[in-house]
Amino acid sequence: MGLVDERLVGKGQYSAAVYTSKHIAVATPHSIAGYSIRDGVLEYEIATPGAVSSLVWSRDRGMLAVIANGRCYLQSVKDRRKTFDFGTTSANSVAAAGQYIVVASKRRLRYLVPGPVFENSLRELSLAVSMLDLSATGKALCVVKNNQVAIVDLTAQRVLQVPLTLPEPPIKVACFESSGLVISGKRGYFLTMSGKVVAVIDWKDTPLDIAPIDDGVFGVLVNGKLEARNPLTGYLLAQIDCNGSSLAKNLVVGSEIIGVRFHITAEDVLSLDITEAVPLVDQLPEIAADPRIRILRTEYADTLVDEGEISRALKLYTVAETPVQQVVAKLRPIIESIPTEESNDMSSVFSNRTSRTTNSNPTVESTVRYLVQARRKLFILAAAEERPVNAEDATAVDTMLFLCYIKIHSPLVGPLVRVDNFCDVETVRSTLLSIGKWKELATFLSGKGLHVEALELLRDKANDPQIIDYLVRFAADDYDLTTKFSRGPISRSPQLAITLFANSKLNKVKLNDFLADINESLAWELLERWIRDGDQTSELHTRWAIKLVKDESPETEMFLRQSKIYDAKKVLKNVTDPLLQAILYGRLKKHDKAIELYITAREYDLCEVYCDEIYKDSKEEGIKAVQTLYNVLLETNTTDRLISLLNTQGTRLDFSETLEKLPKDLPCDSIVPFLMLATRRLSHNVKTSQMEVAASKVYLGEQAFAAVKAAQVSATVTSTTTCSVCHKRVGKSVIGLTDHGVVHYGCL
Amino acid sequence: MARKSMLKVIILGDSGVGKTSLMQQYVNKKFSTQYKATIGADFLTKELTLDDRRVVMQIWDTAGQERFQSLGVAFYRGADCCVLMFDVNNAKSFEALDTWRDEFLIQANPTDLENFPFVVIGNKIDVDETRRAVSTQKAQRWCAQKGNLPYFETSAKEATGVNQAFDVIGRNALQQDDVEGFDQEYPDGVDFSQYEQERSDCAC
Ligand SMILES: Nc1nc2c(ncn2[C@@H]2O[C@H](COP(=O)(O)OP(=O)(O)OP(=O)(O)O)[C@@H](O)[C@H]2O)c(=O)[nH]1
Numbered sequence: 001m002g003l004v005d006e007r008l009v010g011k012g013q014y015s016a017a018v019y020t021s022k023h024i025a026v027a028t029p030h031s032i033a034g035y036s037i038r039d040g041v042l043e044y045e046i047a048t049p050g051a052v053s054s055l056v057w058s059r060d061r062g063m064l065a066v067i068a069n070g071r072c073y074l075q076s077v078k079d080r081r082k083t084f085d086f087g088t089t090s091a092n093s094v095a096a097a098g099q100y101i102v103v104a105s106k107r108r109l110r111y112l113v114p115g116p117v118f119e120n121s122l123r124e125l126s127l128a129v130s131m132l133d134l135s136a137t138g139k140a141l142c143v144v145k146n147n148q149v150a151i152v153d154l155t156a157q158r159v160l161q162v163p164l165t166l167p168e169p170p171i172k173v174a175c176f177e178s179s180g181l182v183i184s185g186k187r188g189y190f191l192t193m194s195g196k197v198v199a200v201i202d203w204k205d206t207p208l209d210i211a212p213i214d215d216g217v218f219g220v221l222v223n224g225k226l227e228a229r230n231p232l233t234g235y236l237l238a239q240i241d242c243n244g245s246s247l248a249k250n251l252v253v254g255s256e257i258i259g260v261r262f263h264i265t266a267e268d269v270l271s272l273d274i275t276e277a278v279p280l281v282d283q284l285p286e287i288a289a290d291p292r293i294r295i296l297r298t299e300y301a302d303t304l305v306d307e308g309e310i311s312r313a314l315k316l317y318t319v320a321e322t323p324v325q326q327v328v329a330k331l332r333p334i335i336e337s338i339p340t341e342e343s344n345d346m347s348s349v350f351s352n353r354t355s356r357t358t359n360s361n362p363t364v365e366s367t368v369r370y371l372v373q374a375r376r377k378l379f380i381l382a383a384a385e386e387r388p389v390n391a392e393d394a395t396a397v398d399t400m401l402f403l404c405y406i407k408i409h410s411p412l413v414g415p416l417v418r419v420d421n422f423c424d425v426e427t428v429r430s431t432l433l434s435i436g437k438w439k440e441l442a443t444f445l446s447g448k449g450l451h452v453e454a455l456e457l458l459r460d461k462a463n464d465p466q467i468i469d470y471l472v473r474f475a476a477d478d479y480d481l482t483t484k485f486s487r488g489p490i491s492r493s494p495q496l497a498i499t500l501f502a503n504s505k506l507n508k509v510k511l512n513d514f515l516a517d518i519n520e521s522l523a524w525e526l527l528e529r530w531i532r533d534g535d536q537t538s539e540l541h542t543r544w545a546i547k548l549v550k551d552e553s554p555e556t557e558m559f560l561r562q563s564k565i566y567d568a569k570k571v572l573k574n575v576t577d578p579l580l581q582a583i584l585y586g587r588l589k590k591h592d593k594a595i596e597l598y599i600t601a602r603e604y605d606l607c608e609v610y611c612d613e614i615y616k617d618s619k620e621e622g623i624k625a626v627q628t629l630y631n632v633l634l635e636t637n638t639t640d641r642l643i644s645l646l647n648t649q650g651t652r653l654d655f656s657e658t659l660e661k662l663p664k665d666l667p668c669d670s671i672v673p674f675l676m677l678a679t680r681r682l683s684h685n686v687k688t689s690q691m692e693v694a695a696s697k698v699y700l701g702e703q704a705f706a707a708v709k710a711a712q713v714s715a716t717v718t719s720t721t722t723c724s725v726c727h728k729r730v731g732k733s734v735i736g737l738t739d740h741g742v743v744h745y746g747c748l
Numbered sequence: 749m750a751r752k753s754m755l756k757v758i759i760l761g762d763s764g765v766g767k768t769s770l771m772q773q774y775v776n777k778k779f780s781t782q783y784k785a786t787i788g789a790d791f792l793t794k795e796l797t798l799d800d801r802r803v804v805m806q807i808w809d810t811a812g813q814e815r816f817q818s819l820g821v822a823f824y825r826g827a828d829c830c831v832l833m834f835d836v837n838n839a840k841s842f843e844a845l846d847t848w849r850d851e852f853l854i855q856a857n858p859t860d861l862e863n864f865p866f867v868v869i870g871n872k873i874d875v876d877e878t879r880r881a882v883s884t885q886k887a888q889r890w891c892a893q894k895g896n897l898p899y900f901e902t903s904a905k906e907a908t909g910v911n912q913a914f915d916v917i918g919r920n921a922l923q924q925d926d927v928e929g930f931d932q933e934y935p936d937g938v939d940f941s942q943y944e945q946e947r948s949d950c951a952c
């Protein structure tokens with residue numbers, strides 16, 4: 001039943017009873033007795049300083065607040081020694097809610113603020129109160145002098161007079177967070193905690209007691225029945241017949257106990273009028289998820305929108321989880337009807353500075369808040385569930401957000417069009433065009449990949465550097481687009497081409513053609529830059545080589561040597577200079593021709609280097625090249641070069657053939673290094689190489705020996721030195737060096 | 749009116765740039781090499797004195813990974829300073845700053861967009877110079893473009909530059925007038941805790 005157990009009632013008189021978490025605390029004339037709720041067994045009895053007139057349970061503090069003999073004090077039921085006295089001598093009413101405990105005593109309201117129970121947690125207000133109740137936020141509903149009603153905000157220490165005079169006793173009060181009930185005789189006033197009377201109910205009989213129940217409804221004990229009434233409207237939601245039996249004069253309420261009795265189902269709520277039902281749902285989270293309840297709340301929110309209560313409506317849509325598209329559809333006409341703020345220059349791709357003009361409009365502000373939250377939910381939930389964002393929802397939200405920004409927060413249009421967004425293209429296009437915000441439109445279009453449109457817009461509105469900037473950022477890999485839209489800007493300001501193409505990844509050969517068509521010197525400037533930056537396109541190198549050749553640039557030779565990828569054949573057609581030709585023939589591996597040209601150009605050193613390089617690449621080719629050079633030098637009778645060649649690369653030549661061809665007048669000592677190297681090599685190959693007869697005929701003078709010595713070959717030859725093979729004196733014969741010492745060349 | 753002493757600071761940036769590490773280093777002087785993705789958003793508070801004023805800085809660390817971000821926009825609202833963070837060794841994290849900034853402006857809807865204090869931090873400067881992907885000049889250029897935003901380079905690992913950065917963050921936050929008009933946002937409606945559940949079994 002949830003009211004005081006009949007067994008308790010049977011025990012006789014009591015002045016007050018209260019439900020604590022586990023017990024019913026009952027005031028007897030000299031004590032407080034605690035009976036177990038489960039079985040009615042007496043579990044404690046605590047003496048009181050006199051007859052108890054009020055008993056209140058502070059759940060948050062786990063203590064009873066007692067008024068006995070005008071004294072008000074807190075009493076722990078676990079540890080009866082734990083008490084706290086409010087220091088009153090004529091308390092007439094006490095109430096507890098949350099951590100607040102408030103006592104009315106004569107002309108003062110004394111109360112304990114949240115926090116530990118200390119003397120200095122006590123506060124006081126001068127206010128004569130005869131009856132009171134309290135909400136957890138610290139708002140006390142009081143009956144003050146002359147049966148007036150006041151609401152006291154204990155936190156702010158502010159008193160609000162309610163324009164209400166209570167006609168007759170007995171008087172009772174009860175309150176919730178935001179609503180209160182005052183009974184005076186047979187009449188009940190339902191009011192908000194901001195002091196507005198929302199309903200007045202007249203009963204046939206005088207209500208015996210009232211109490212807030214289960215944080216949702218007011219319970220009124222009247223005419224043998226317990227009524228549950230909507231605190232916001234006074235509407236009768238349910239009724240229990242108490243058989244009029246042994247009801248106490250106090251209503252003892254425990255949330256669990258009476259909550260069971262008043263279990264309100266979705267059906268109950270749905271059977272009510274919508275204005276009754278919707279506020280009730282707020283108190284009943286367990287039925288909020290019922291689809292029918294959601295629809296109900298949505299419908300109600302729709303009516304709120306119609307009444308212009310946008311903020312309330314949006315809160316309701318949110319808790320009802322109304323589909324965003326539906327909400328947006330409902331709000332759109334309202335937002336659209338709001339005049340747009342004055343146009344101002346705002347952020348965009350081109351300027352990231354944002355400036356602010358704000359037309360504050362509560363409807364739009366609320367809508368923005370709703371949309372921002374909805375947007376976040378859409379994106380984050382999609383990411384969390386690893387699925388794509390629902391595009392239709394996102395389009396509805398983003399487009400609406402865009403429209404709201406246009407109305408009152410135009411600086412935010414910039415950020416919105418820059419981030420990933422689902423704004424409807426047509427809406428954004430027409431809106432931004434109509435107010436001349438082309439930069440934002442271009443940014444937006446770029447985000448949607450609509451580059452042609454964006455660029456056409458820019459071509460109309462923007463300056464050349466802006467167009468180029470756009471191309472660099474968004475069209476860098478599209479040749480057609482880039483060339484189409486950059487032609488104009490580049491022909492007007494050629495240097496923009498450098499910005500646009502210096503690091504381009506487009507086909508540079510095509511770009512070079514394109515640029516040449518606009519401005520030839522610009523085309524060459526870029527071409528050179530690309531090559532310097534390491535471009536490896538053969539065609540570009542060929543073009544550059546030909547250009548250098550034609551310009552007779554001093555850099556030509558260097559370039560032709562350094563670049564490895566130009567088409568030498570093509571370049572050759574443009575070249576007349578023998579040295580350059582030599583380089584190019586070299587590239588074509590026509591070594592004979594190249595050598596010939598080197599000689600024609602009298603570039604002997606280069607030619608030797610060239611031969612040497614060939615040798616390093618391929619021995620066989622190298623040997624042939626040296627041979628060729630040797631022959632050419634012989635033919636052209638260039639003795640000094642011949643000597644130089646022999647001394648540097650002579651060992652690559654066929655020894656006997658070379659010796660045979662040596663001009664007769666060549667001083668032997670000029671080619672000592674050659675001879676020495678050749679000899680050494682022969683002696684190293686002593687077992688395998690065939691002795692050439694011609695060699696032995698060569699007469700070597702003293703100098704040769706000196707040279708051998710100088711080269712620190714480990715043999716000393718004197719007039720008495722003998723051959724280690726035939727043991728005859730070496731004399732002035734040609735010698736070889738072996739591991740065993742000096743040997744006649746013929747004995748090797 | 750006395751100026752408030754509670755400063756709300758939000759740190760944004762790609763996953764892994766070191767937001768959590770930086771906050772931990774600043775508040776608790778701790779660093780861990782282990783990476784554990786932040787789920788949702790959480791804050792630590794730190795008391796500091798700025799020019800003889802005692803202030804409490806409430807530093808909100810957010811998730812860089814979109815799927816772990818908090819659904820509520822509540823923590824964006826009323827922010828006094830927003831820290832945009834990247835990893836100097838990760839070019840992508842630097843490029844993402846634009847988006848983080850724009851998203852912040854949309855979500856927080858501050859009264860004065862132009863003067864809202866952002867501070868930019870390039871983190872992980874202790875890492876080998878050869879791996880550096882964003883030069884100081886490049887970062888500074890970006891900051892200059894966005895309205896001369898203060899730029900700091902830090903190492904949460906070696907506690908380099910951390911206090912200096914937060915000192916300026918605190919000062920800029922203080923300058924930000926007490927922003928009005930950050931009304932309550934709407935209740936979330938969807939319970940996000942299911943995603944938090946998922947990660948507790950994740951060993952990373
Ligand atoms: N070397 C070095 N490593 C760092 C530094 N700061 C963070 N890290 C490491 O980088 C990884 C990521 O750091 P977190 O702080 O978790 O990154 P976060 O930005 O919070 O990432 P999310 O929570 O996913 O957004 C961790 O392994 C850190 O140890 C730093 O200054 N230097």
Ligand SMILES: [Mg+2]
Nearest residue numbers: 767768785786
């Ligand atoms: Mg983190």
